[in-house]
Amino acid sequence: MTTTPPLETAVLVQAAAKRRSLFRRLLTNPQGAVCLVFLLFVVFLGLSCSWLAPHGPNVTDLSAVDASPFSSGHLLGADSTGRDILSRLMWGARQTLLACVVVLVVSVVLGVTSGLAAGFYRGRVDAVLNWVSDVVMSTPGVILLIALYARTGSNIVAAMAVYGLIVAPSYFRLVRSVVLGVRSELYVDAAKVVGLSDRRIVGRHVLWAVRAPVVIQSSFVLAAGIAMEAGLGFLGLSNPAKASWGGVLQEAFGNIYNNKAGVLWPALLISLTVLALVLLGNALRDVLQSSAHSRTLSPRRRRELTRQAQEQRQSTTTDPAAAPAEAVLSIRGLRIGYPDGENSVREVVHGVDLDVRRGEIHGLVGESGSGKSQIAFSTLGILPREAVVLGGSIVLDGKDLLADDQQLRAARGRRIAYVPQEPMSNLDPCFTVGAQLTHGLRAVKKMSKQEAERELLRLLARVGIKDPERVFRQYPHEISGGMAQRVLICGAVASNPDLIVADEPTTALDVTVQAEVLELLRELRDERGLAVILVTHNLGVVADICDTVSVMRDGRIVERSDVAALFESPAEDYTRELLSSARRVEIAEV
CATH class of the missing domain: 3.40.50.300 (P-loop containing nucleotide triphosphate hydrolases)
Structure with a gap:
């Protein structure tokens, strides 16, 4: 049986306390708390649709064609084929979550890694990566995705991976600019003098400096991923056999004269989710920066001391x-x-x-x-x-x-x-x-x-x-x-x-x-x-x-x-x- 050394135990306890403090500080931010609760609710609906959704994503009820909201058995109404709109939005959340994860992982891995390398090593590495970034940014993204559809069909994972590649230069330029400033700091030179390797310097000092900009950029990328996935569905490039927010919006828009309320729900859900992601990113950035620079009093305690x-x-x-x-x-x-x-x-x-x-x-x-x-x-x-x-x-x-x-x-x-x-x-x-x-x-x-x-x-x-x-x-x-x-x-x-x-x-x-x-x-x-x-x-x-x-x-x-x-x-x-x-x-x- 192995035991954890006391010093290591203390470090783990301190790290856990810091994470709890960070999460608690985020919850005390009204904007961050509201956005976080809403996004967790959306994620929960998407993950639990198998047993919470009233109907399957493609189950039709001919007696409920173009049913109005709050009708019997259809809380948000039904579309032109009698499919329950609430159920399709819940099942479509899965597709949206998958698209967000793919876009974020691909863009962060490629963009942050290349930005760290270009900013830290500069020279030929910087020149080559800058050229690659310029080429990718000059590529028309929507046209590329439409061309990809002709080759792969309605493969949302492949489409979002390509979109992540298109978005990666935004991370590259952001991280590179921050690293160029950090690289000239005296504490980086001091780390080199004491014998730390480049990998440890980048991982311990440089990467820590770019976390807040990356967090706020990630919120925009997630929001853009939702918008792109919905846009592809709206253009009919998603798999019609799978529910998606863009597909629900496309079907409702085509039937807008018969069921005007049907357009409201997917449009409202997409808009609120994008807005919540952007606002949550701003709140999390503020929390990260405040926790990195200094400790803060709770607002109630500060008001009490001021009084x-x-x-x-x-x-x-x-x-x-x-x-x-x-x-x-x-x-x-x-x-x-x-x-x-x-x-x-x-x-x-x-x-x-x-x-x-x-x-x-x-x-x-x-x-x-x-x-x-x-x-x-x-x-x-x-x-x-x-x-x-x-x-x-x-x-x-x-x-x-x-x-x-x-x-x-x-x-x-x-x-x-x-x-x-x-x-x-x-x-x-x-x-x-x-x-x-x-x-x-x-x-x-x-x-x-x-x-x-x-x-x-x-x-x-x-x-x-x-x-x-x-x-x-x-x-x-x-x-x-x-x-x-x-x-x-x-x-x-x-x-x-x-x-x-x-x-x-x-x-x-x-x-x-x-x-x-x-x-x-x-x-x-x-x-x-x-x-x-x-x-x-x-x-x-x-x-x-x-x-x-x-x-x-x-x-x-x-x-x-x-x-x-x-x-x-x-x-x-x-x-x-x-x-x-x-x-x-x-x-x-x-």
Whole structure:
């Protein structure tokens, strides 16, 4: 007797739990649940027709010719030969299910396999498979199926297999485009470095990335398979001895003047099934993507937590007079959590208080995962979708931005601006630098395009760009990372905000450009009286530019002080650890 090792057992249990969670999440989606129930009902009717159908597919009742719906013994009526329409639709579901399975299997096997090979290996393999795909796509599908009928007769399996071959290029092009993007990711290179074979890399990393697009494409292919099978039956190319949805529709359409209701049932069944497949594919794609990226709370639990946070804000409204008079922004009791299951939340920011004064550069420093960026993102209202604000307030001019989404939207881009960590990824490669800056400025200020361009060219020169007109016409890939960061700083200050949130703005830059960007932020602060929240893990940056610093650890501010006092005599052990670690790094670099 063999026993399963404990580790393997744990992995199997975890995989089963994940599958159950995925299915449960799909059922909590109203659209997905309704479509799934309908499709399962159709499948059940098709598989159970042998013992549930009132009559056989070709049993005729001459006394019921063109019987109307809900007549005796014929719930949906009968056709021109007295055959029960409900029974024929149930028996025809078998033919439809078979057609769907054949189309899906052939197209997925051929299209996904060739797309993986072309995207991963590229070169000659990609060129040959692309040529084959183009040839297949240029083939007129309906004409090919009609020609096939002349050779094989009404062989629905052969016809649907050929249709699957015709559809396969849609999978090929979709998968190839995704794999081309995934292949250049660093984690794929890392898998090669550790010695994984191409087969394992494709099966473990690349194939996992294409599952969601393949799922949604499969829903369209299944819907197209139903439509094609029904179309062939409607054209009379199916086997007349076997019931099919297209055959029922063809017979009803030919007898429409004698029995108008007969056309309704097959047309309605085909339409609803196609619609349900497409909507189910969209719902399943959303579930797959959400389960791959993060855990999610149940909607009921999220509404409950949001209501509790609103009640807390109402009961503990921040008094504007309690904040320093010179404070631009006051944060009180901010708590942020993330899902740790469908009904549980893991709190990552625990009751943070923070005041940012006008003309002050306030540094938020701490190790990775301490909650620095969570505070910055909550100030901007750009927390991830799965994040939940559990309590607290963010007050700007006496108004709580967390309590009023309209106030937050009105402040964002006008009163509060943002300088991101990755300058190149925050510029759209499809538009020139000038087009993006102009669009952003005109969205928050009422001015003509010419006025906006003049103002932006002046600001580009101010932030140290030597040839503003040339940069204004260039695309993001044509400028350097340091220049891109200056462009983003220009866009941030163009609306003349009161506060700038800079999330590690120098991390992606080299040392000399870092110093220039920091000096630019200091000069803009002095010129415009800006308040700045600077999120960083670099204590050298803090010592160079910040006036005040808050040290964070595990979602809490453990120490707050002037920069000079903090470096001379830190009060907390954790702060001393950070300072000593930074000194050791500096010595090692020297």
